[in-house]
Amino acid sequence: MHRFAAAGLAAALLLLAGCKPIEPWVKPYEREKLADPIMALERDPVSGAYIDHVFELREGARGAMGSAGGGCGCN
Amino acid sequence: MRSRHPSCSNALAATALAFATSLFAPWVAAPDAAAAVLPEDRADLLYHRYDGGGVVVDGPSVLVRKSFADKVSVVANYYLDMVSSASVDVLSTASPYTDERTQMSLGLDYLRGKTTYSIGYIDSDESDYLAKTAYLGISQDMFGDLTTISIGYRRGMNDVYRNVKDATSGAKSRDPNFHQEMDSRAWTASLTQVLTRQLIGVLSYELVTDEGYLNNPYRQIRYADPTSLRGFSYAPEVYPATKTSSSAAARLKYSLPWWRAAVDGTYRYYNDTWGIRAQTIQIGYTQPAFGNWIFDARYRYYTQDAADFYRDLFPRRDTLNFQGRDKELSTYAAHTVGVGATWEFRMRRLPWLEKGTVNLRYDYMMMSYDDFRDVTAGGLAGAEPLFELDASVIQFFVSAWF
Numbered sequence: 001m002h003r004f005a006a007a008g009l010a011a012a013l014l015l016l017a018g019c020k021p022i023e024p025w026v027k028p029y030e031r032e033k034l035a036d037p038i039m040a041l042e043r044d045p046v047s048g049a050y051i052d053h054v055f056e057l058r059e060g061a062r063g064a065m066g067s068a069g070g071g072c073g074c075n
Numbered sequence: 076m077r078s079r080h081p082s083c084s085n086a087l088a089a090t091a092l093a094f095a096t097s098l099f100a101p102w103v104a105a106p107d108a109a110a111a112v113l114p115e116d117r118a119d120l121l122y123h124r125y126d127g128g129g130v131v132v133d134g135p136s137v138l139v140r141k142s143f144a145d146k147v148s149v150v151a152n153y154y155l156d157m158v159s160s161a162s163v164d165v166l167s168t169a170s171p172y173t174d175e176r177t178q179m180s181l182g183l184d185y186l187r188g189k190t191t192y193s194i195g196y197i198d199s200d201e202s203d204y205l206a207k208t209a210y211l212g213i214s215q216d217m218f219g220d221l222t223t224i225s226i227g228y229r230r231g232m233n234d235v236y237r238n239v240k241d242a243t244s245g246a247k248s249r250d251p252n253f254h255q256e257m258d259s260r261a262w263t264a265s266l267t268q269v270l271t272r273q274l275i276g277v278l279s280y281e282l283v284t285d286e287g288y289l290n291n292p293y294r295q296i297r298y299a300d301p302t303s304l305r306g307f308s309y310a311p312e313v314y315p316a317t318k319t320s321s322s323a324a325a326r327l328k329y330s331l332p333w334w335r336a337a338v339d340g341t342y343r344y345y346n347d348t349w350g351i352r353a354q355t356i357q358i359g360y361t362q363p364a365f366g367n368w369i370f371d372a373r374y375r376y377y378t379q380d381a382a383d384f385y386r387d388l389f390p391r392r393d394t395l396n397f398q399g400r401d402k403e404l405s406t407y408a409a410h411t412v413g414v415g416a417t418w419e420f421r422m423r424r425l426p427w428l429e430k431g432t433v434n435l436r437y438d439y440m441m442m443s444y445d446d447f448r449d450v451t452a453g454g455l456a457g458a459e460p461l462f463e464l465d466a467s468v469i470q471f472f473v474s475a476w477f
Contacts, residue, residue: 034330041267055375060403061320061345
């Protein structure tokens, strides 16, 4: 019985430990490289949208890559 | 009167969901590492040109984004496609044509705390296809701004028409006896995660469902016909009235530790209820140089299996309930290589101009089809050479931050 109680207590402690707020592991002052414009996921939206539109017209697949197509299928 | 081919491929009825994602909505285009901020104020003027397979599409795109009181950002876009087509589809069953598509969009982002709300509307207009799309989204930063979760919804309402050309005057007009509708709904979700001081990861998922007229009203299938001199005849395509697709993508972007440069890689898996399964792999490299230049290089590989009802040559006219011969429904692979150069400048005489860039990008696409044959090359029906398509894509644009 003591064994079950110990296991329960250990589990409860683990769960409580899980409630501790998550500490950011990359501090704001450590994000210099991430803030560099060359690390932007979409540096030029007008260009990214256009080329994604072209790919969508020439490929059977669509979605989840940043942009969707327009009305022109351009046979 | 006889039909002509349109600039609009109804089969690609993602239609006028246009640009609603990366162009406008930060809830899909994952934000930068500095989270919970509105996109920068900027204006872009772009000239684009696609040239491949007998099709030339070019025109301008103008994008302006302006924020107010650090709370609201408004974005507007005008985009024009001028199409001149003598593609293999057109040459096999119709005559070359020209057309235009105009698209106008307006979007609004509202930032409150660490939450960005987005809403917008897109209107696409061409002679035989009208598309209206509305979208909304919400994006939430959390865990010390290391994580951004975004969800979005789009609804598109499309009117499909068919143009006909008068045999004597050559003038084209809408067929008054043909009008169809197609509705589209899309749900998107993405998770952007700062993984280390130099690495960002993005997971994206998108579900799209279309309902209505998904055919291209001009494109035809071909079937074996011993009574025809060339050994085959044409008949209209018949598509299912619904299509649901899902795609999931994972992306990593990494800042090199040795010198100032970035690499990124993306993988996407796609499938739909028409039986198409596709995979996309994309890699890129970004290298600043000479103080005010940035150079880019990228490669994209795409491959897909054919739709269940696709055949290059059907054995009979009514072989299947649904029948299609769109080459984008066939089995094929594509390679694309691209390069880009950006020159950044500042002008003291224009104090309101924070900075400007002049940009040139070039992509070369090579597509090889496994089961789509070039009927214009001649030969025995079903034994014509397999079709190949190369295309050049040029973008020249000027951007200003203010």
